[in-house]
Amino acid sequence: MKKILKWVGLAVLVIGALWAASFFIKSNSKSPIEYETHKPFISSIEKKTVATGKVIPEDEIEIKPQISGIIEKIYKVEGDKVKAGDLIAVIKVVPNEQALYQARGRVNNAKVALNNAEIEYNRNKKLFDKGVVSAQDFQNLQLQYEQAKLELENAQNDYQIILKGSAGGSSSANTNIRATVDGTILEIPVEEGDQVIQSNNFNDGTTIATIADLGKMIFEGKVDEGEVGKLKVGMPLKISLGAIEDKEFDAKLKFIAPKGVEEAGAVQFKIEGDVEVDDDFMVRAGYSANASLTLEKKDSILVIPEALLQFDKETDKPYVEVAVGEQEFERRDIEIGISDGINVEIVSGLTEEDEVKQWNKTEPIKKGLEEEGEESE
Template sequence: MSKKAKIILIIIGVFFIAALIWFGKKNSKSIIQYETEKPFKTTILKKTVATGKVTPLEEIEIKPQITGIIDKIFLLEGAKVVKGDLIATVRVVPNEQSLISAKGRVDNIKIILDNAKIVLDRNKNLFERGVISKQEFENIELNYNQTLQDLKNAQNDYQIIKSGSSGAAGAANTNVYAQMTGTILEIPVKEGDQVIQSNNFNAGTTIASIADMNKMIFEGKVDESEVGKLINGSEIEVSIGAIEGKKFPAKLNFIAPKGTEEAGAVQFKIKADVSLDESYFIRAGYSANADIVLEKKENVLAIKEALLRFDPKTEEPYVEIKKADGSFEKRMLKLGTSDGVNVQILEGIKENNEIKVWNKTTKDDEKEAQK
């Protein structure tokens, strides 16, 4: 072999060895280089949201004292009233049969009374002449007085059936007054509607509902998995759908002892006193949400939940910690409270540890991995 051929072979061999060394180094390099994050101290709040509405604390329904027809309505919905203000009047429409029966009873007692008067006058003369005893006369006089009282009662009954009341109380029964100071929320009847009074078999017709709009409460529901963490007297924040960007402070004052099943889940009713702002007018029935703090951990060691992984066999959480040589070590964790973004770390890592950020690479690594 010539000298020139030997030189060519040597050069080819050198290039071959260099290529092997280059490929070896390239293969030994990790395709993906992971970023890292460190644990941090923070405050973790675990909240729940209760959906519901705001309603007046005090609300009453005004019902008529007699059965009849709405004759006149003097106020409109939304009007502010003081206790005793006249809202409406009711015109009595008597039952004809009851009216005739009551009139017949009055006439019958008048006949009896006239006869009792004749008997009384006749026996009075006999008593004055000493023909009958005082006891016998007093019995006759008592019968007359009882018949006279029966006539008054029958006349009152007749007047009540005819006009709804007897004497001076007539206007009181046919007039419908406000029973509290507040705002008229609703008048569900109109002039000419028939109304009935409350009795043992019927709740009666509501003529108006009145509420104090200066005292509002939040009524909502929470799931059974969270109700056990609620505490009476806790401070909450109420957001009203109709008022954007404003939260009203409230204090929890009622947690239902019994739940109701809705769509397969047991819900418990809660109530809270809402502190109003005079700059806003809150209407009854506004839909609202309440932010309730279930658990609060201040200045605790935490990491982002996105850094967590779970062992496929034990399902225990872990992260990978960067070691001095650049490789990563698996660390099992004990977790605390989570707010859905950050989670409290009880055991497993320290504040100066560097935690692998999963599925994140540099641009250079991505380009190199695509080659």
């Protein structure tokens, strides 16, 4: 009886070992992950870049005084729309004492000279009427008399300009600061009572106001040196403003800087584009903006998701794994073209019928957490 039990136990052990070995072989013959596959498809790809910058007026005109003095009255405020010739401010002249004294002395000298010329003229006129003085001599005296009158008039005008800033009756007094162009007043950096300096060869002068046409705006931004070579004047831009949501403005690239500027270790090139301003939106000078530029575009090309690509560690060339059977894949080297960060162009190596392995599939985090929770329970 014991011998029979011994053989039975031995048989059970053998059968258990065979079953365990069979289970182990079957378990290892199956892939622990079933990989999904994707077929290449026909689509379009646009390679874009974004330039950051701001929107500014195409031209900003600074209004400066033609005479030094003190701001007596300001008639406009920032944001007002003006026409060329509109009065912006008036300057009160503070004359230079030395220049004023010299101008007054010139007036007095001119009066003395005119008085003397008048006496000579009147005396010789009587002699000329009697035929004692020749016509040539009388004409010379008459010319001197007329010149003396003009000299006095000029001296008096100079005196008034130094004293008041303009000659009496002048329609364009230097003390009146007027707009030189149509537009909107962007800034008035002075206040009533401020002292201003006239514009001359040695000084830019004090800016009374800055005027610009807000209907003519440009985008001013910078692009990296790696992308500037792909830009061309005339390229279309799409401008989005931080202050205006869900609205894009069309623009056209008009300028690419020939020289770059190094910023934070990278070389940046300035670009400018004419912006088509919509009358329904108020675009203010200095709005921050982003410009989207299409560097390259291809239509109706064969593409795959960029996530399917792998790269050889030695050659750094791209390849994919293509299905050749049920969960069986083989490596295939491919040639790729442009990419938009999501899809990539397939130049050669694949067809629309190929099934490409999604090699980097991962299990959802949520599922893994649920399994850990069930085990703990």
